Amino acid sequence: MTERFSADWLALRAPADRRARNPAVADAAAAWAAGLGRAPTVVDLGCGSGANLDCLAPVLPVGQVWHLVDHDRDLLDRAVARAGDQPAVSVATPVATDLSAALPLDLIGAADLVTAAALLDLVSAAWLDRLLSACRAAGTAVCFVLTVDGTVTWWPPDPDDETVAAAVRRHQACDKGFGPALGGDAVARLRRATEGWARAVAGASPWRLGAADAALQTALIDGYAVAAAEVIAEGDPADLLAIRTVDAWAVRRRRAIAAGHGGLTVGHCDVFACPSFAIP
Numbered sequence: 409m410t411e412r413f414s415a416d417w418l419a420l421r422a423p424a425d426r427r428a429r430n431p432a433v434a435d436a437a438a439a440w441a442a443g444l445g446r447a448p449t450v451v452d453l454g455c456g457s458g459a460n461l462d463c464l465a466p467v468l469p470v471g472q473v474w475h476l477v478d479h480d481r482d483l484l485d486r487a488v489a490r491a492g493d494q495p496a497v498s499v500a501t502p503v504a505t506d507l508s509a510a511l512p513l514d515l516i517g518a519a520d521l522v523t524a525a526a527l528l529d530l531v532s533a534a535w536l537d538r539l540l541s542a543c544r545a546a547g548t549a550v551c552f553v554l555t556v557d558g559t560v561t562w563w564p565p566d567p568d569d570e571t572v573a574a575a576v577r578r579h580q581a582c583d584k585g586f587g588p589a590l591g592g593d594a595v596a597r598l599r600r601a602t603e604g605w606a607r608a609v610a611g612a613s614p615w616r617l618g619a620a621d622a623a624l625q626t627a628l629i630d631g632y633a634v635a636a637a638e639v640i641a642e643g644d645p646a647d648l649l650a651i652r653t654v655d656a657w658a659v660r661r662r663r664a665i666a667a668g669h670g671g672l673t674v675g676h677c678d679v680f681a682c683p684s685f686a687i688p
């Protein structure tokens with residue numbers, strides 16, 4: 409079963425994503441692109457409604473060509489429309505494809521840069537390894553941002569935060585269409601795989617959500633409660649105590665937001681890596 413994301417959810421998270429992106433990683437991508445001596449060709453995997461292009465395009469040279477790839481045609485259309493607002497960018501024919509079925513190896517082989525935002529935690533270890541092998545073989549740089557690292561810290565603390573977090577981590581590791589998902593392990597696997605590349609820069613990009621992010625916090629609490637309940641139901645649907653624990657946790661968390669004193673940090677990591685100095 410493939411994973412669907414609503415345009416509303418992507419719009420809700422976009423401001424937090426933009427704030428969270430690691431500036432040192434963006435600088436590394438910009439410096440690499442400036443050294444290319446020409447405008448880069450970029451492939452955006454799981455582009456959604458185009459938030460990644462919005463943030464990355466302004467640091468890349470004018471004339472860049474983007475190949476937008478997603479299995480959701482509605483999101484792809486939105487991404488193409490949004491790219492029209494970026495003067496430095498031209499968009500090649502968008503690619504509507506299920507990335508779990510096959511990597512777009514022709515695009516990757518011809519690209520200067522492969523990028524993805526908030527995608528790698530959904531994929532399997534084998535899929536990520538295949539993607540990185542293809543990029544390395546082609547000499548294609550990568551910029552993978554906003555990959556969750558599995559850490560969540562709430563304030564004020566609640567006695568059941570860790571119970572819910574553990575269930576959410578188990579849910580993140582369930583199949584999202586690519587086989588068993590990497591979830592919070594994606595960051596470590598990506599960093600290990602790119603360690604030996606000519607250049608690799610990693611930096612934290614946590615969401616820091618406070619009172620001004622009440623809507624996103626509420627959506628996260630709702631999503632975490634549903635995910636935890638699904639994991640509990642898979643293990644023991646009759647475990648009413650666990651289900652009540654999660655429900656009560658969500659009620660307390662929503663109350664804290666309503667009172668204006670709830671917040672959380674969700675750990676993410678950004679990575680830019682280039683396999684070879686020689687290319688180009």
Ligand SMILES: C[S@@+](CC[C@H](N)C(=O)[O-])C[C@H]1O[C@@H](n2cnc3c(N)ncnc32)[C@H](O)[C@@H]1O
Nearest residue numbers: 413454455456459478479480506507508525526
């Ligand atoms: C969390 S969203 C991130 C979207 C966008 N990169 C952003 O930062 O807003 C993950 C994206 O991956 C896409 N996706 C998930 N599974 C996919 C698959 N099997 N093939 C192609 N795209 C997929 C979704 O449609 C969605 O747009």
